[in-house]
Each structure stands twice: as structure tokens, then as C-alpha cells.
Amino acid sequence: DQQVKQNSPSLSVQEGRISILNCDYTNSMFDYFLWYKKYPAEGPTFLISISSIKDKNEDGRFTVFLNKSAKHLSLHIVPSQPGDSAVYFCAASFMNYGGATNKLIFGTGTLLAVQP
């Protein structure tokens, strides 16, 4: 049972344009969401996160939007750069009472290709 889903296995975008990566989840108890970037044969690199008490978080070129009613989040990258080409994973978690992140449940990933 895939609790976190990324329905687009791949996405191709022109350099300078906006990249929008989507993620859906099924468990309404998730309260913390993260996006990771991953190159082949390397560990994921943390990009940005959002708590369920917010609907938007922005960090430079990266913005994450959360729609709790739709159980949907998206990552916007603008402007896209060729160096952004990688696999992007969204992940969901439950925060414990101490505010610490518990185990991450990952989506299946979306391969982003930014064309020069």
C-alpha cells in the first residue's frame, strides 16, 4: 500500500521555466512533509520541508505548497536550471510529541530533466 505517491515518473522542462513536481498522500495523520533530490548511486539531499500547520514554504528557487484537504503537495522550482536534473522524492512523516521527525515514508520519485 503506497501511502505517498508521485504519479509522474518523469518531467521535462526547459531551462528558465517553472518545474512543478506533485505528490499525493493517503494518510491524513501525516503532519510533516519533505522534498529530497537524489542523483544515481548517491543518498538523497534535503531540499525543503513543510509542516501541516502551513500551506506554503519558500526557500530561494524552491517553494513547497501543501493542500491538506486534497492530501496533495507540490514542489515548484523557478527558474529551473540544468543542474536541477535529478530524481525528486517527496516524503511524509509524523512528528512526535517532542517535535522530532519520525520515520520518513517516501514517494516513488519523479525524474526531472531540465533542458538547456
Place this chain on the structure above:
Amino acid sequence: GAVVSQHPSWVICKSGTSVKIECRSLDFQATTMFWYRQFPKQSLMLMATSNEGSKATYEQGVEKDKFLINHASLTLSTLTVTSAHPEDSSFYICSARYLPTGSSADTIYFGEGSWLTVV
């Protein structure tokens, strides 16, 4: 950012032997580390949660006697694949929880991953 290192980066072992993978947090103490595995073109699947000084918590379907996890110190967790078989060949990744002093917000940092090939 914080650094998590895995060793070895890749390892080839014979079927039936055991292999150990180390995960170290280089510049912070991690009370909690996580172990994942990833098959080609698939998602990262959590195997177990490792808490320093206590037994690891395994996810459903993960054999605790086959995948031994030891978190003996605040900077080191090890995953030992015992009696390895070809189907254990995979990319194993650890992560560590980093909580800066005085902060209530933590971040999960990942190691570089370890390729295991069982022949």
C-alpha cells in the same frame, strides 16, 4: 549542513557470507538513525529505526535476524546483512536525525548510500 557518511560505498560478497555497513554522523550526535534500501527505479523503503542504546525497531516484513542493526554510540550505527543472498543485492542508505542545539526543528540527513552485490 550536517554530514552523514556511509562505508563502504560498494561491496561485493559471496552468497552465504555476512557484510557490515557503517553509518556515521560526522559532526553531530544522532540519537536516531534510519536504514533504507532502494531497488533500481523504486522508492526508498524504510527497513528499521535505530535508537542509540536500544534495540532497533523493524518495519513489517523486514527480518530482524537477517538485518542486524547496532547503534552503539551517538555517532555510529551499523547494518549487518547476515547470510547474504543475491536477492539482498540493493542500495542501502542510512539517515540520521540532526537537532541543532537550542532548536526544536530537526532535519534528516542521508548518507551517500552503499551498493551491495551478492554473487
